[in-house]
Amino acid sequence: MTLAAAxxxxxxxxxxxxxxxxxxxxxxxxxxxxxxxxxxxxSSLLRLLLGLERPSGGEVQAAPVGSGYVPQAVAxxxxxxxxxxxxxxxxxxxxxxxxxxxxxxxxxxRVAPNLPPERRAGSLxxxxxxxxxxxxxxxxxxxxxxxxxxxxxLAPEARSAVRREMSSALGGRALILVTHDMTDAEALGASVLxxxxxxxxxxxxx
Numbered sequence: 001m002t003l004a005a006a007x008x009x010x011x012x013x014x015x016x017x018x019x020x021x022x023x024x025x026x027x028x029x030x031x032x033x034x035x036x037x038x039x040x041x042x043s044s045l046l047r048l049l050l051g052l053e054r055p056s057g058g059e060v061q062a063a064p065v066g067s068g069y070v071p072q073a074v075a076x077x078x079x080x081x082x083x084x085x086x087x088x089x090x091x092x093x094x095x096x097x098x099x100x101x102x103x104x105x106x107x108x109x110r111v112a113p114n115l116p117p118e119r120r121a122g123s124l125x126x127x128x129x130x131x132x133x134x135x136x137x138x139x140x141x142x143x144x145x146x147x148x149x150x151x152x153x154l155a156p157e158a159r160s161a162v163r164r165e166m167s168s169a170l171g172g173r174a175l176i177l178v179t180h181d182m183t184d185a186e187a188l189g190a191s192v193l194x195x196x197x198x199x200x201x202x203x204x205x206x
Contacts, residue, residue: 001028002061003144003174004049009058011044011198018044019198021058028143031175033185036195042178043072045195046148049176063176066095068137068145074129074153080122084108084132087121091140100139107135110165126153134166144174151184163187 004026011019019041026032026049034042047053050069051062068091071077078087085101086093088108092100108117112131115124121132130153137145150166151159167188177190185192194201 002026003028003030004063004146004176005059005061006045006048006055007059007061009045009048009055009060011041011048011053012056013044017056017198019048019055022195022198022200023058024193024200026144026174026176029172029174031170031177031188031190033177033179033188033190033192034195035179035182035185035192040195041198042195043148046146046176046178050146063144063146064142066091066140066142068140068142068147068173070130070133070137070145070147070150072148072152074133075126077133078121078129080120082121083117084112084115084119084121084124085117087132088117088135088139090136095141097141104135104139107138107169108132110169111135111138111162127155127158130154131158131162134162138166138169142173144176145170146176148178149180150177151179151181160187 002025006022006024009022036042048055048060049063085104089100089104111134115128134150
């Protein structure tokens with residue numbers, strides 16, 4: 001079952017073309033890493049697959065409603081006046097699911113074990129906010145998680161542990177990961193798609 005897809009997609013901003021004739025599909029349970037240099041179009045492609053941007057050409061099948069998302073601008077995506085637990089539970093609270101706090105607490109325990117659930121999100125460090133955003137994405141009820149450089153603000157000693165816990169917590173859900181670090185792709189068992197100047201190269205192993 002295809003969960004998200006781009007078919008011959010082009011995308012442009014005011015400064016010029018960003019993506020050229022990009023096609024990919026992500027199926028249930030599949031893990032894909034988008035890699036490439038800054039400006040290669042990785043984040044733009046992720047936003048297209050989320051339905052946050054519209055293509056200039058081609059067709060996009062956006063990820064289902066309820067999909068988990070870790071944005072690059074993590075701080076802007078949190079409610080600073082709410083607690084860590086409330087932020088992590090938000091996707092399931094919005095969906096009206098009665099297990100929201102329980103599921104959120106479990107994911108916080110796995111990826112942010114030293115983060116007090118009652119602490120206000122606005123008081124967190126950059127790395128703590130990123131760990132919270134990962135827990136929130138894993139709490140989302142949808143069948144796919146999309147993550148844009150989700151480990152970039154984590155301390156080196158925490159990064160490998162969070163990757164390991166995220167890989168396990170994904171279960172059978174699909175993953176679309178944007179990263180500069182091939183170790184991220186390898187740790188999460190994702191096949192690699194390389195973007196170069198807005199063009200997608202062939203898929204390969206991590």
